Amino acid sequence: DIQMTQSPSSLSASVGDRVTITCRASQSITYSLNWYQQKPGKAPKLLIYSASTLQGGVPSRFSGSGSGTDFTLTISSLQPEDSATYYCQQSYSTPLFGGGTKVEIK
C-alpha cells in the first residue's frame, strides 16, 4: 500500500511569510496528488489537483509542485485567512490522505 507522509505536522508563521508544506509518497504516484484546506468545523476545500493545477477561485498565492514521490504546497505570502489544516491526498490508487499540517499565524 502507498503511504503518504506530510511534514511538518504543524507550523507557525507571520503574515507575509512564504510557507512550504511537503508531502512524500512511499512510491511513485506520478502527478496524482491533490491538496486541501480545512478550517475548524468546516469541510475540506480543494486547493490544487494533479500536483500543480490551481482549483478555480483559489488565490494565486497558493501553488503546488512535484512529481513522483515528493510534492510541495507553497503559500507565497501567508494571509490571516490561511490559518487552517492542510492535507495532501494521492489519487494514483485507493484514495489516501496525508496526516495534515496545521498552519497557525504568529
Add this chain to the structure above:
Amino acid sequence: QVQLQESGPGLVNPSGTLSLTCAVSGGSIISDNWWSWVRQPPGKGLQWIGESYHSGSTNYKPSLKSRATISVDRSKNQFSLRLSSVTAADTAVYYCAKKSHDSGETPGAFDIWGQGTMVTVSS
C-alpha cells in the same frame, strides 16, 4: 453547481449499523463521478471510506470493506453509506464528497463536499 447534503442519525448504538444518506442537488448523480464517503474522527485526519459510481460499481478502503456498503439511488439522486458492527472507533464527522473520474475536470480529486454530519457511537 452540485451541492451535497448528508442526513442520518447522530447517535448509533455499539454493534449497531450506521446509516447515512447524501442528497445530490444542482446536478445528476448519473454523471462521470465517483460518489464517496470520507470520515474524520474528533481531532484527527481524513479517512476515505469508499465510493460508488452511478452504475453500482464500488470501491472500499480494505480495512472497512467487510462492514461498509455504499449504494446509489438514481431515482432519488442520492447515495448512501451503511457501516455495520460499529464501535466507538467509528465515532467521527462523516462527509459525502464528489470525486471526479480520472478523465474528469479534477481527476481523482474530491472537488465538492457536504457540510459533514457528526455520528457518535455510544449506548
